[in-house]
Amino acid sequence: MYEVEKMNSFLNNLIPVLILASAIIVIFGIIVVFLGVQRITKSRTSVDQRVQDFIENKGAVDTPTSRFRLIPRELSGSFFTRTIKPILQKTVDFFGRFTPANSIAKSNFKLNVAGNPLGIHAQEYYGIRVLFLFLGVIIAVLINFGSGFSSIVLMILGGIIILFMLILPVYWLNSKVKERQDDLRRNLPDALDMLSVCAAAGLGFDQSLKKICEFWETPLSNEFKHVMQDMDIGETRAEALHNMSTRIDVSEVSSFIAIIIQAESIGMSFSDVLHSQAKQMRILRQFRAKEIANSLPAKMIVPVVIFIFPALIAVIIAPIVPTLMNLF
Numbered sequence: 287m288y289e290v291e292k293m294n295s296f297l298n299n300l301i302p303v304l305i306l307a308s309a310i311i312v313i314f315g316i317i318v319v320f321l322g323v324q325r326i327t328k329s330r331t332s333v334d335q336r337v338q339d340f341i342e343n344k345g346a347v348d349t350p351t352s353r354f355r356l357i358p359r360e361l362s363g364s365f366f367t368r369t370i371k372p373i374l375q376k377t378v379d380f381f382g383r384f385t386p387a388n389s390i391a392k393s394n395f396k397l398n399v400a401g402n403p404l405g406i407h408a409q410e411y412y413g414i415r416v417l418f419l420f421l422g423v424i425i426a427v428l429i430n431f432g433s434g435f436s437s438i439v440l441m442i443l444g445g446i447i448i449l450f451m452l453i454l455p456v457y458w459l460n461s462k463v464k465e466r467q468d469d470l471r472r473n474l475p476d477a478l479d480m481l482s483v484c485a486a487a488g489l490g491f492d493q494s495l496k497k498i499c500e501f502w503e504t505p506l507s508n509e510f511k512h513v514m515q516d517m518d519i520g521e522t523r524a525e526a527l528h529n530m531s532t533r534i535d536v537s538e539v540s541s542f543i544a545i546i547i548q549a550e551s552i553g554m555s556f557s558d559v560l561h562s563q564a565k566q567m568r569i570l571r572q573f574r575a576k577e578i579a580n581s582l583p584a585k586m587i588v589p590v591v592i593f594i595f596p597a598l599i600a601v602i603i604a605p606i607v608p609t610l611m612n613l614f
Contacts, residue, residue, distance in 0.1 A: 422451030
Protein backbone atom coordinates (compact mmCIF):
# COMPACT_ATOMS: atom_id res chain seq x y z
CA MET A 287 0.00 0.00 0.00
CA TYR A 288 2.83 2.35 0.87
CA GLU A 289 4.59 1.59 -2.41
CA VAL A 290 1.41 2.39 -4.38
CA GLU A 291 1.01 5.74 -2.59
CA LYS A 292 4.68 6.51 -3.21
CA MET A 293 4.27 5.70 -6.90
CA ASN A 294 1.16 7.90 -7.16
CA SER A 295 3.01 10.77 -5.46
CA PHE A 296 5.92 10.36 -7.86
CA LEU A 297 3.57 10.40 -10.87
CA ASN A 298 1.76 13.47 -9.56
CA ASN A 299 5.08 15.31 -9.22
CA LEU A 300 6.21 14.14 -12.65
CA ILE A 301 3.11 15.33 -14.53
CA PRO A 302 3.89 19.12 -14.23
CA VAL A 303 7.45 18.50 -15.43
CA LEU A 304 6.20 16.55 -18.45
CA ILE A 305 3.64 19.26 -19.22
CA LEU A 306 6.30 21.99 -19.07
CA ALA A 307 8.73 19.98 -21.19
CA SER A 308 5.98 19.29 -23.74
CA ALA A 309 5.10 22.99 -23.86
CA ILE A 310 8.74 23.93 -24.47
CA ILE A 311 9.04 21.32 -27.24
CA VAL A 312 5.81 22.53 -28.85
CA ILE A 313 6.95 26.19 -28.74
CA PHE A 314 10.32 25.26 -30.21
CA GLY A 315 8.60 23.22 -32.91
CA ILE A 316 6.30 26.12 -33.77
CA ILE A 317 9.31 28.42 -34.11
CA VAL A 318 11.11 25.91 -36.34
CA VAL A 319 8.00 25.42 -38.52
CA PHE A 320 7.46 29.18 -38.78
CA LEU A 321 11.05 29.83 -39.83
CA GLY A 322 10.92 26.90 -42.25
CA VAL A 323 7.71 28.12 -43.86
CA GLN A 324 9.14 31.62 -44.10
CA ARG A 325 12.29 30.34 -45.81
CA ILE A 326 10.28 28.10 -48.16
CA THR A 327 8.04 31.02 -49.09
CA LYS A 328 11.03 33.19 -49.93
CA SER A 329 12.67 30.45 -51.98
CA ARG A 330 9.37 29.58 -53.68
CA THR A 331 9.07 33.14 -54.96
CA SER A 332 12.41 32.88 -56.75
CA VAL A 333 11.62 29.36 -58.01
CA ASP A 334 8.23 30.47 -59.38
CA GLN A 335 9.91 33.34 -61.19
CA ARG A 336 12.46 31.00 -62.75
CA VAL A 337 9.73 28.54 -63.83
CA GLN A 338 7.69 31.38 -65.32
CA ASP A 339 10.72 32.61 -67.26
CA PHE A 340 11.33 29.08 -68.52
CA ILE A 341 7.72 28.71 -69.73
CA GLU A 342 7.72 32.09 -71.45
CA ASN A 343 11.02 31.41 -73.20
CA LYS A 344 10.14 27.85 -74.19
CA GLY A 345 8.96 28.87 -77.66
CA ALA A 346 11.86 31.19 -78.30
CA VAL A 347 14.64 30.41 -80.72
CA ASP A 348 17.20 28.09 -79.24
CA THR A 349 20.38 30.10 -79.52
CA PRO A 350 23.58 29.77 -77.53
CA THR A 351 22.70 32.98 -75.66
CA SER A 352 19.12 31.91 -74.84
CA ARG A 353 19.91 28.28 -74.00
CA PHE A 354 20.27 27.68 -70.30
CA ARG A 355 20.14 24.76 -67.94
CA LEU A 356 18.67 24.60 -64.47
CA ILE A 357 21.33 23.29 -62.14
CA PRO A 358 20.04 21.71 -58.92
CA ARG A 359 21.25 23.41 -55.81
CA GLU A 360 23.89 21.45 -53.94
CA LEU A 361 23.64 21.49 -50.17
CA SER A 362 26.89 22.33 -48.47
CA GLY A 363 27.72 22.21 -44.79
CA SER A 364 26.40 20.10 -41.95
CA PHE A 365 22.89 19.97 -40.57
CA PHE A 366 23.97 22.24 -37.70
CA THR A 367 25.32 24.98 -39.98
CA ARG A 368 22.29 24.82 -42.32
CA THR A 369 19.47 24.52 -39.77
CA ILE A 370 20.38 24.89 -36.12
CA LYS A 371 22.86 27.76 -36.51
CA PRO A 372 20.42 30.05 -38.43
CA ILE A 373 17.72 29.40 -35.82
CA LEU A 374 20.11 30.27 -33.00
CA GLN A 375 21.23 33.36 -34.91
CA LYS A 376 17.65 34.56 -35.33
CA THR A 377 16.93 33.90 -31.65
CA VAL A 378 20.00 35.85 -30.55
CA ASP A 379 19.09 38.71 -32.90
CA PHE A 380 15.55 38.77 -31.49
CA PHE A 381 16.76 39.09 -27.89
CA GLY A 382 19.44 41.55 -28.99
CA ARG A 383 16.80 44.05 -30.05
CA PHE A 384 16.16 44.81 -26.38
CA THR A 385 19.76 45.90 -25.73
CA PRO A 386 19.90 49.06 -23.55
CA ALA A 387 21.38 51.99 -25.43
CA ASN A 388 23.85 52.83 -22.66
CA SER A 389 25.42 49.36 -22.71
CA ILE A 390 26.00 49.16 -26.48
CA ALA A 391 29.11 51.38 -26.44
CA LYS A 392 30.61 49.57 -23.44
CA SER A 393 29.97 46.12 -24.92
CA ASN A 394 31.37 47.17 -28.30
CA PHE A 395 34.50 48.50 -26.61
CA LYS A 396 35.07 45.23 -24.75
CA LEU A 397 34.43 43.19 -27.89
CA ASN A 398 36.93 45.30 -29.82
CA VAL A 399 39.55 44.88 -27.10
CA ALA A 400 38.91 41.13 -27.15
CA GLY A 401 39.42 41.05 -30.93
CA ASN A 402 35.72 40.51 -31.80
CA PRO A 403 35.50 36.84 -30.75
CA LEU A 404 33.01 34.81 -32.81
CA GLY A 405 32.48 37.91 -34.97
CA ILE A 406 29.62 39.19 -32.79
CA HIS A 407 28.63 42.77 -32.00
CA ALA A 408 27.05 44.34 -28.92
CA GLN A 409 23.43 43.44 -29.69
CA GLU A 410 24.29 39.81 -30.42
CA TYR A 411 26.32 39.62 -27.20
CA TYR A 412 23.40 41.02 -25.22
CA GLY A 413 21.08 38.53 -26.95
CA ILE A 414 23.37 35.68 -25.89
CA ARG A 415 23.24 36.94 -22.31
CA VAL A 416 19.43 37.06 -22.34
CA LEU A 417 19.27 33.61 -23.95
CA PHE A 418 21.55 32.12 -21.28
CA LEU A 419 19.45 33.76 -18.56
CA PHE A 420 16.28 32.33 -20.12
CA LEU A 421 17.83 28.85 -20.23
CA GLY A 422 18.89 29.18 -16.59
CA VAL A 423 15.34 30.09 -15.55
CA ILE A 424 13.95 27.10 -17.46
CA ILE A 425 16.44 24.72 -15.80
CA ALA A 426 15.66 26.15 -12.35
CA VAL A 427 11.90 25.77 -12.95
CA LEU A 428 12.33 22.17 -14.13
CA ILE A 429 14.39 21.32 -11.04
CA ASN A 430 11.83 22.77 -8.64
CA PHE A 431 8.68 21.47 -10.36
CA GLY A 432 9.19 17.97 -8.95
CA SER A 433 9.06 19.25 -5.37
CA GLY A 434 6.32 21.78 -6.00
CA PHE A 435 8.67 24.67 -5.14
CA SER A 436 8.68 23.54 -1.51
CA SER A 437 12.28 22.42 -1.16
CA ILE A 438 14.59 25.17 0.09
CA VAL A 439 17.67 23.31 -1.15
CA LEU A 440 16.32 22.99 -4.69
CA MET A 441 15.24 26.63 -4.74
CA ILE A 442 18.74 27.71 -3.67
CA LEU A 443 20.19 25.40 -6.35
CA GLY A 444 17.89 26.99 -8.94
CA GLY A 445 19.00 30.47 -7.89
CA ILE A 446 22.65 29.42 -8.18
CA ILE A 447 22.01 28.06 -11.69
CA ILE A 448 20.31 31.30 -12.76
CA LEU A 449 23.17 33.36 -11.32
CA PHE A 450 25.73 31.11 -13.03
CA MET A 451 24.02 31.40 -16.42
CA LEU A 452 23.83 35.19 -15.95
CA ILE A 453 27.53 35.52 -15.11
CA LEU A 454 28.88 33.00 -17.64
CA PRO A 455 28.80 35.26 -20.78
CA VAL A 456 30.30 38.18 -18.82
CA TYR A 457 33.10 35.97 -17.50
CA TRP A 458 33.74 34.61 -20.99
CA LEU A 459 34.09 38.09 -22.49
CA ASN A 460 36.30 39.35 -19.64
CA SER A 461 38.55 36.30 -19.99
CA LYS A 462 38.86 36.94 -23.74
CA VAL A 463 39.76 40.58 -23.06
CA LYS A 464 42.42 39.62 -20.51
CA GLU A 465 43.81 36.86 -22.72
CA ARG A 466 44.24 39.16 -25.72
CA GLN A 467 45.75 41.96 -23.66
CA ASP A 468 48.26 39.51 -22.19
CA ASP A 469 49.15 38.35 -25.71
CA LEU A 470 49.70 41.96 -26.78
CA ARG A 471 51.95 42.62 -23.77
CA ARG A 472 54.03 39.49 -24.43
CA ASN A 473 54.46 40.26 -28.13
CA LEU A 474 55.29 43.95 -27.71
CA PRO A 475 59.03 43.57 -26.84
CA ASP A 476 59.62 41.24 -29.81
CA ALA A 477 57.77 43.62 -32.11
CA LEU A 478 59.85 46.54 -30.90
CA ASP A 479 63.03 44.54 -31.48
CA MET A 480 61.94 43.84 -35.05
CA LEU A 481 60.99 47.48 -35.59
CA SER A 482 64.37 48.55 -34.21
CA VAL A 483 66.24 46.18 -36.53
CA CYS A 484 64.24 47.35 -39.55
CA ALA A 485 64.79 51.01 -38.63
CA ALA A 486 68.54 50.40 -38.15
CA ALA A 487 68.62 48.80 -41.61
CA GLY A 488 67.38 52.06 -43.13
CA LEU A 489 63.64 51.48 -43.36
CA GLY A 490 61.14 54.07 -42.23
CA PHE A 491 58.58 53.48 -39.52
CA ASP A 492 55.76 52.72 -41.98
CA GLN A 493 57.93 50.29 -43.98
CA SER A 494 58.99 48.58 -40.74
CA LEU A 495 55.36 48.10 -39.75
CA LYS A 496 54.63 46.67 -43.19
CA LYS A 497 57.48 44.16 -42.88
CA ILE A 498 56.21 42.99 -39.50
CA CYS A 499 52.68 42.61 -40.87
CA GLU A 500 53.97 40.50 -43.77
CA PHE A 501 56.07 38.01 -41.79
CA TRP A 502 54.40 37.89 -38.38
CA GLU A 503 50.94 36.59 -37.45
CA THR A 504 50.02 37.70 -33.93
CA PRO A 505 47.29 39.88 -32.40
CA LEU A 506 49.78 42.77 -32.31
CA SER A 507 50.63 42.39 -36.00
CA ASN A 508 46.92 42.39 -36.78
CA GLU A 509 46.61 45.69 -34.93
CA PHE A 510 49.55 47.04 -36.95
CA LYS A 511 47.71 45.97 -40.11
CA HIS A 512 44.74 47.97 -38.91
CA VAL A 513 47.04 50.97 -38.44
CA MET A 514 48.35 50.57 -41.98
CA GLN A 515 44.80 50.39 -43.33
CA ASP A 516 43.86 53.56 -41.44
CA MET A 517 46.83 55.37 -42.96
CA ASP A 518 45.91 54.08 -46.42
CA ILE A 519 42.46 55.69 -46.19
CA GLY A 520 43.95 59.10 -45.36
CA GLU A 521 44.52 59.25 -41.60
CA THR A 522 47.81 60.55 -40.29
CA ARG A 523 50.25 58.27 -38.53
CA ALA A 524 49.56 59.90 -35.17
CA GLU A 525 45.79 59.49 -35.57
CA ALA A 526 46.10 55.83 -36.64
CA LEU A 527 48.40 55.02 -33.70
CA HIS A 528 46.15 56.89 -31.27
CA ASN A 529 43.16 54.89 -32.53
CA MET A 530 45.13 51.70 -31.96
CA SER A 531 45.94 52.77 -28.40
CA THR A 532 42.27 53.45 -27.69
CA ARG A 533 41.16 50.25 -29.38
CA ILE A 534 43.29 47.74 -27.43
CA ASP A 535 43.51 49.53 -24.03
CA VAL A 536 46.98 48.22 -23.02
CA SER A 537 49.07 50.58 -20.89
CA GLU A 538 52.43 49.44 -22.30
CA VAL A 539 51.28 49.90 -25.89
CA SER A 540 49.75 53.28 -25.03
CA SER A 541 53.03 54.53 -23.55
CA PHE A 542 54.99 53.27 -26.57
CA ILE A 543 52.61 55.01 -28.98
CA ALA A 544 52.76 58.25 -26.97
CA ILE A 545 56.56 58.23 -27.18
CA ILE A 546 56.47 57.49 -30.94
CA ILE A 547 54.05 60.39 -31.54
CA GLN A 548 56.21 62.71 -29.44
CA ALA A 549 59.37 61.60 -31.26
CA GLU A 550 57.72 62.31 -34.60
CA SER A 551 56.61 65.78 -33.48
CA ILE A 552 60.09 66.85 -32.30
CA GLY A 553 62.03 65.10 -35.08
CA MET A 554 63.89 62.41 -33.09
CA SER A 555 65.39 59.32 -34.72
CA PHE A 556 62.95 56.40 -34.79
CA SER A 557 65.81 53.91 -34.56
CA ASP A 558 67.05 55.22 -31.21
CA VAL A 559 63.54 55.52 -29.79
CA LEU A 560 62.60 51.98 -30.84
CA HIS A 561 65.84 50.55 -29.45
CA SER A 562 65.35 52.17 -26.03
CA GLN A 563 61.67 51.20 -25.94
CA ALA A 564 62.48 47.58 -26.82
CA LYS A 565 65.02 47.41 -24.00
CA GLN A 566 62.55 48.90 -21.52
CA MET A 567 59.76 46.55 -22.57
CA ARG A 568 62.02 43.51 -22.16
CA ILE A 569 62.80 44.63 -18.61
CA LEU A 570 59.09 45.09 -17.89
CA ARG A 571 58.38 41.61 -19.26
CA GLN A 572 61.00 40.14 -16.92
CA PHE A 573 59.49 41.96 -13.95
CA ARG A 574 56.03 40.71 -14.90
CA ALA A 575 57.30 37.12 -15.14
CA LYS A 576 58.91 37.43 -11.69
CA GLU A 577 55.69 38.86 -10.29
CA ILE A 578 53.71 35.89 -11.61
CA ALA A 579 56.30 33.46 -10.22
CA ASN A 580 56.23 35.13 -6.77
CA SER A 581 52.43 34.88 -6.63
CA LEU A 582 52.43 31.11 -7.21
CA PRO A 583 53.18 30.08 -3.56
CA ALA A 584 50.13 32.02 -2.34
CA LYS A 585 47.97 30.37 -4.99
CA MET A 586 49.26 26.91 -4.00
CA ILE A 587 47.98 27.25 -0.43
CA VAL A 588 44.39 26.32 -1.31
CA PRO A 589 45.13 23.03 -3.19
CA VAL A 590 47.75 22.08 -0.57
CA VAL A 591 45.28 22.57 2.28
CA ILE A 592 42.50 20.71 0.45
CA PHE A 593 44.44 17.78 -1.03
CA ILE A 594 47.84 17.40 0.69
CA PHE A 595 47.20 18.17 4.36
CA PRO A 596 44.30 15.69 4.79
CA ALA A 597 46.43 12.90 3.30
CA LEU A 598 49.37 13.74 5.60
CA ILE A 599 47.12 13.88 8.65
CA ALA A 600 45.57 10.54 7.72
CA VAL A 601 49.00 8.93 7.30
CA ILE A 602 50.28 10.34 10.60
CA ILE A 603 47.24 9.78 12.79
CA ALA A 604 45.89 6.50 11.33
CA PRO A 605 48.44 4.24 13.12
CA ILE A 606 47.64 5.90 16.47
CA VAL A 607 43.86 5.44 16.21
CA PRO A 608 43.77 1.73 17.37
CA THR A 609 45.93 2.56 20.40
CA LEU A 610 43.68 5.48 21.34
CA MET A 611 40.58 3.28 20.96
CA ASN A 612 42.06 0.69 23.33
CA LEU A 613 42.84 3.37 25.93
CA PHE A 614 39.24 4.60 26.00
